[in-house]
Amino acid sequence: MNSDQLEGKWKQIKGKFKQKYGDVTDNDVTFAEGKFDEMLGKLQEKTGKKKEEIKREIEEW
Secondary structure (H helix, E strand, C coil), X not given: CCHHHHHHHXXXXXXXXXXXXXXXXXXXXXXHHHHHHHHHHHHHHHHCCCHHHHHHHHHHC
């Protein structure tokens, strides 16, 4: 899965959340994206792996 596919899946998930939970706003989604990026940063710091490598591992799970 490349980054375009991953981005497309993320957009689908955001859309489903917004449909299911009408009060979820773009700000909420942006906050969640920020938390995910923060988690990736912490994993990079702890493991010494590149961001792309960590994303690839997550995709494989």
